Amino acid sequence: MKKLTIATRGSKLALWQSHHIKSVIESHFSDVEVELKIIITSGDKILDVPLAKIGGKGLFLKEIEESMLRGEAQMAVHSLKDVPTVMPKGLLLSAITTREDVRDAMLSEKYPDIASLPQGATVGTSSLRRRMQLAMERPDLVIKDLRGNVDTRIRKLKEGEFDAIILAAAGINRLGLSENVGYFYPISLDEMLPAMGQGALGIETINEPWVLEIVEILNDRNTHIETAIERGFVDTLQGGCQVPIGVSARVQENGEVVVRSILGLPDGSEVMGESIRVSIDNTEGVGESMAARLIDQGAMELLQRAEAMASKE
Known part of the structure; x- marks a missing residue:
């Protein structure tokens, strides 16, 4: 044995x-x-x-x-x-x-989705990527740092410290916690792109x-293809969680892979990204080449400014 x-x-x-x-x-x-x-x-x-x-x-x-x-x-x-x-x-x-589910999710005791959050609502997240995309959609929100394990974060929500919190949907699903809060709203990829490898x-x-x-x-073959693209993208940009980067590669039933990316400043005031479709048989280096095109447009300078902005907060 x-x-x-x-x-x-x-x-x-x-x-x-x-x-x-x-x-x-x-x-x-x-x-x-x-x-x-x-x-x-x-x-x-x-x-x-x-x-x-x-x-x-x-x-x-x-x-x-x-x-x-x-x-x-x-x-x-x-x-x-x-x-x-x-x-x-x-x-x-x-x-x-x-x-599992690749999406982020909003959890709230009172509000069913991002659009229904009141003006100036307080949202908790430890992610610069989520902060950036929330600020783009709702610049009026007050976004505060949220650390701790999943139970701690949900407890802080229930105690009224936050009007909503953003977590990975996969973790909530795996632990069976979606029923523990008033509202569990998986955020569409059109609203928020996930972190590389999420789910x-x-x-x-x-x-x-x-x-x-x-x-x-x-x-898993399809997941390996998707995450290799996403990790290649982030690796080429030399990005960790000190900078806001979202990327999603999704294998489609027709044999295509849809790749979408976003990066920018934590406050959402400046962003850039790209969306492409490639054949599942032609994915080698796709993430790296997408990153290279954004680098040519000034992505590295933008991420340096993002890191400096994050370190001052």
Whole structure:
């Protein structure tokens, strides 16, 4: 019997994701026993500072990756949107699972959608990308930073600290929390483009043949195509969560892939982006070339200004 250890954060969502992958692996491999090792990360400890100021989503991965490199675990299960585009030496992004809902969602006790929020309503989000697109649609809103796990964020909403909060729909769906609030409104891609990889799980592993053989069953082809485009786009722009970037690649039933992007200043006052369609057989380098075209139009300068604006807040 082989033992496979998954390093995981202790939040409800992280544990749900790791238990889900554990059950899939054990259902396919009767000779593999999977255990979970809970790790407290820097991102879990620092809750009073916006992510963009303290190094971004990578703070949730550092200690987990160090544990894997020490040989204490062979695998980690991440929300793919949190995984940087460059992997540490010795570790691999070995599988990407079938996507859940890619959209963001608005949760509110009183208001059914963004349009119904009253003038000057307070909205909570920790994402510069969401902040930018909210400000474009509703410049009158007061957008405040919101940190903590999903339960903490919903509690702050219910206590009246916010009129609405914005979270990834996938996490709410996975935890079955949509009924816990008055209104759960998945935001259409026409209103808000998601983060790269949103809705998919990224399986990070050590570079061991027996581990790579196991995780092969977790891969989803269409999700792999979509997220490779999205990650290529963000990687070319050298963008993490310190800058506002939204990107969506969606495989269509007719064999096309629709790719849309947006980037700009956190206050939504300046944005740029692109929308294209390509054949599913011709997606190599699509994200990178879309980013290159935007770079030619001044995207890097715009993102530098966005980073400077975010660091001052």
